[in-house]
Amino acid sequence: MAPSKQTDEIKSSALDLIGNTPIVALDRLYTGPGRILAKCEFMNPGASIKCRSSLSMIQKARESGELKPGAPVVEVTSGNQGCGLAVVCAVLGHPLTLTMSKGNSVQRAIHMEALGATCIRVPQVEGTYGNVTLADVQAVEKVGLELVEKQNAYYVSQFSNPGNSDAHYETTGPEIWKQTGQHVDAFVATVGTAGTFVGTSRYLKEQDPNIKTYVVEPEGAEPIKGKPITKPLHLLQGSGYGCIPNLFKFEYMDGTLSVSDEEAVKYKNLIGEKEGLYVGYTSGANVAAAVKLLESGVLPEDAWVVTVLNDTGLKYTPVPDELQH
Known part of the structure; x- marks a missing residue:
């Protein structure tokens, strides 16, 4: 019918x-x-603009064969990209692990985990809660890269992934x-x-x-x-x-x-x-x-x-x- x-x-x-x-x-x-x-x-469904780049980066990785069906995904995030990726990975069936500074608001971790992702909150190096510095981000990245190797996961790498800016050029x-x-x-x-x-x-x-x-x-x-x-x-x-x-x-x-x-x-x-x-x-x-x-x-x-x-x-x-x- x-x-x-x-x-x-x-x-x-x-x-x-x-x-x-x-x-x-x-x-x-x-x-x-x-x-x-x-x-x-x-x-957007993840409550931020980062849903656009999340969808773009994951779709392009799947299309290129870099990300296989059901394979794990890891990303370093301040929260919004993590929430966007959690939306996309939940629908497409990819286990998702995110590393985020403890200086980023805990509400973001709650949001990501409610969508089935794992969020590892990394202690701050020099910032304070609500204020995250470059050194804090680098500490989060170190933990994230260790997880990529451990899980043999696809690393989204939003800061250098052209699919990020492509999302906004295309939409x-x-x-x-x-x-x-x-x-x-x-x-x-x-x-x-x-x-x-x-x-x-x-x-x-x-x-x-x-x-x-x-x-x-x-x-x-x-x-x-x-x-x-x-x-x-x-x-x-x-x-x-x-x-x-x-x-x-x-x-x-x-x-x-x-x-x-x-x-x-x-x-x-x-x-x-x-x-x-x-x-x-x-x-x-x-x-x-x-x-x-x-x-x-x-x-x-x-x-x-x-x-x-x-x-x-x-x-x-x-x-x-x-x-x-």
Whole structure:
């Protein structure tokens, strides 16, 4: 029997829920000049933008034969990539082990393990809970690489896997272009692995070379801007590690914007209070940077700036009181 029209909208698995996220105008939070449009990436099944790259990297590894059916997968994560991989591996039947710093919010470990993954939380080297440094990440990576060898597992390696940025070139960029009616003046995004920024910027600039693209960096941890690292500890988990990522390409960047912890918290709260969306700190930083860019006068007064709301606020432990003011 042919499926009825009523069943046409039934998705075959959680993988079909990845991407095609809506874009929303933040007109209550920011009234002009110009307009801020935000891609709602927290609406992915793993509650972050990393579901896109997770699906892309695993699919490409399976297609190339590098990842065999049912074979184990290992990855080093700050949490969101781990949650995305847990969604994908659960559906496709791959045992998944993740290593994550104890400085990353415990909610992420709970999320990953609820999806059947194993999360090994690695003690911090120099950071504090909620603040993860490059040295902490390197400690997590050491444990992860030992597990790859021990399990003879496929190592995702999000920081150097081209399938990461390809995901955003193939999906995020085209979705933004279509949803805005091909009206994009600028794109701004925080950088962790650089996959989102590079893939999206590459696509948008191919459509219109005049589109301006800006990297958002935590104040005091701005290596892409070329500044020395003076504040390796910051609230923007999953971004601003104090190094230039392997996937980063300067040719897709027009400039950088710095955002303090206080600004990220302020706009994270405003996104909730004015727009009804509960998001994480990098989302707050992205919107803070978009406001700075529009208020700088660099763009036309009627410019549309597109950014991303990377993940849900439910992935975080509450910020200390001293940063709430």
